[in-house]
Amino acid sequence: MTGIMTMRRRTFLAGAAGSVAAGGFLLSGPASRGQDAKPLPEYVKWKDADALIVHSDKTLETKRGELGSSIITPEEKLYIRNNVNTPPESIVADRDAWRVEFAGVKEPRTLTVGELKTIGLSTVATVLQCSGNGRKYYQDKLTGDQKISGTPWTVGAAGCVIWSGVPLKAVVDALGGAADAVQFITGTGGEEIPAGLDPKDLVVERSVPIGNLDNILLAWEMNGKPISLAHGGPIRMIVPGYSGVNNVKYVKRVALAEAETDAKIQRSSYRLHGVGEKGSPEQPSIWEQPVKSWVTAPLEDSKAGSVQITGVAFGGMNAVASVEVSTDGGQTWQKAEFVGPDLGRFAWRLFVLPVDLAPGTYTLVSRATDSEGNVQPEDTEMNGGGYSHNGWRGPAVEITIA
């Protein structure tokens, strides 16, 4: 076991009772649900209502205090972000019968999930995070006529989960290898496009660079269970290290191609551009997640004494190497300790720093560094879509110790 921590005995004996609330655990109770909390949408009725903030029927955020005590996020607590309506439950009635078309390989073919299961098996833990997670911190800084639309996520449009499935590379090899000159891997979601609308405007079809071929998994399980419909079952294309939208749900087609798809969600949405500007293919696509961390506890005022400052940290494409924590808003920093098993470079790690807090006001922040030396910045440069926020200042926690 890693990460055994001790604390000063005297402080513990004096301050234990008051510190209970500081652990942030009380946030999970029914009492913490606001009077005006929206109910869970029907298709995710099985989720943990007390753990989630319902922004809309397609956007559900995990409460901050619900993350940070385990290295994996249970499905019941995991955030939801759907771009279009979820397909009918019927598509998971016979999971092995779902068909995926493979193109851009030497021998194009359609394979069922059942057939894919004979080709290979691997597992990978990844941080699944909405591209707009942290958008609220951009929105809070807008001035004048500036406007960034989209869900005002703070930190909870993210989780860390374990996927099981077949490596895409094994499938491509089984189909004769990649066709010549391919530069991208395009996944197409199985959502139904309502009649009369242009599919190009609505289809969830995302392209990622071919370099991801060795990482991508076509997954049928999440955390040891068949992936729920809400999270992309019967099969989801997992692109480790890439933001949520690139992990195409109910994937029905995987194409190796020379160019990116011209679907709207790729062409103009999820592009990095200035506030008020329109998205276009020349701008950087929202792909790799940058290094990031945030504090998950304590989140509430409490009495003086010992406190376990906890949080999560990840490096996107790189392993996270270290995390520092500050209780004075970034003036001074202390190195936190990672605890628990390391689930690999695409996963997040849980960090803990035990501190003794005397009466006063504290601003808790964390700052991660990845294995390539990339350091989480104080602020992320504003962008018009509110994407890829990773500044450490935004998710600061202000608490008063009495």
Add this chain to the structure above:
Amino acid sequence: MTGIMTMRRRTFLAGAAGSVAAGGFLLSGPASRGQDAKPLPEYVKWKDADALIVHSDKTLETKRGELGSSIITPEEKLYIRNNVNTPPESIVADRDAWRVEFAGVKEPRTLTVGELKTIGLSTVATVLQCSGNGRKYYQDKLTGDQKISGTPWTVGAAGCVIWSGVPLKAVVDALGGAADAVQFITGTGGEEIPAGLDPKDLVVERSVPIGNLDNILLAWEMNGKPISLAHGGPIRMIVPGYSGVNNVKYVKRVALAEAETDAKIQRSSYRLHGVGEKGSPEQPSIWEQPVKSWVTAPLEDSKAGSVQITGVAFGGMNAVASVEVSTDGGQTWQKAEFVGPDLGRFAWRLFVLPVDLAPGTYTLVSRATDSEGNVQPEDTEMNGGGYSHNGWRGPAVEITIA
């Protein structure tokens, strides 16, 4: 991502359709439930009925085909073994209020779970396995008057889960350190003992050597969720590497002591002795789990073609170092590959070996070696309680390829 596997293309294209059933995935459907399957007991109604074999209301086994495709076991599929009745649901109504008495430390004290949460946080993945897992393989070899009573588990009284909680060492340090001359750590379960019965005969109270102090976790979460009552919530004493019974549920007292408890479950139960003999304190206690592995797929006959042989392997107190797989009942062996993140030395690892199977009869077995060089034996020496089975011959899978 580790463990990308490829296969011979020609075989795949020829044999894919027939190999679907061989993956063992079909075992999970409702159709696989026997007509005489017992229903889930009320206190675990939330479990996945299709994934479990109900031996009795206190003994539920995970179906073999439900393990082996992920590195963690979801709570819904995890086996159940209770020695006595589960306490009432009321004990998890206010989890943080549950009290644990600590004795055998310099400053004995009772702490609530809420207080324990202020002392430290760590996570550990462990194989949780009933001491009698595999008992059926002993029972199958009994002759004459020999008798081993107990649930005839095959391989499914086991799972791999992630725990979050406070390191016991941190609690002991906070309470002034261990008292002098302590040799054991004794955990006492919170089950209610019916009036008129001798508590010593029924209490679930287990002692383990003091050397485990650096490993033990007092856990409140399993797989990122509060531990269910059925699995020992609000708090369970986790002894990594030790068999299930030592991981005391609803722990209400943790005592460092000079001697083992004289409760029956320690004194005479869970002891290694000959068939027909009685248990006694001089015999070895069922503590550390030996190195072990078994095949989880394929489990059914199928057509010729490519097959992913999968399974799980673990080393008990040591990391598992390698696994070999045989398709001819142990005459020849091939090294399998571990896939997915390594959850640490107390966890199991998922292994895969892709093979092409021509028509014929096959006997699939696996043999693990731990980091200390301990090799899983062909058979385990018979013992009267049917404990600690780890022979590779017992769980052999016989399949016919047409």
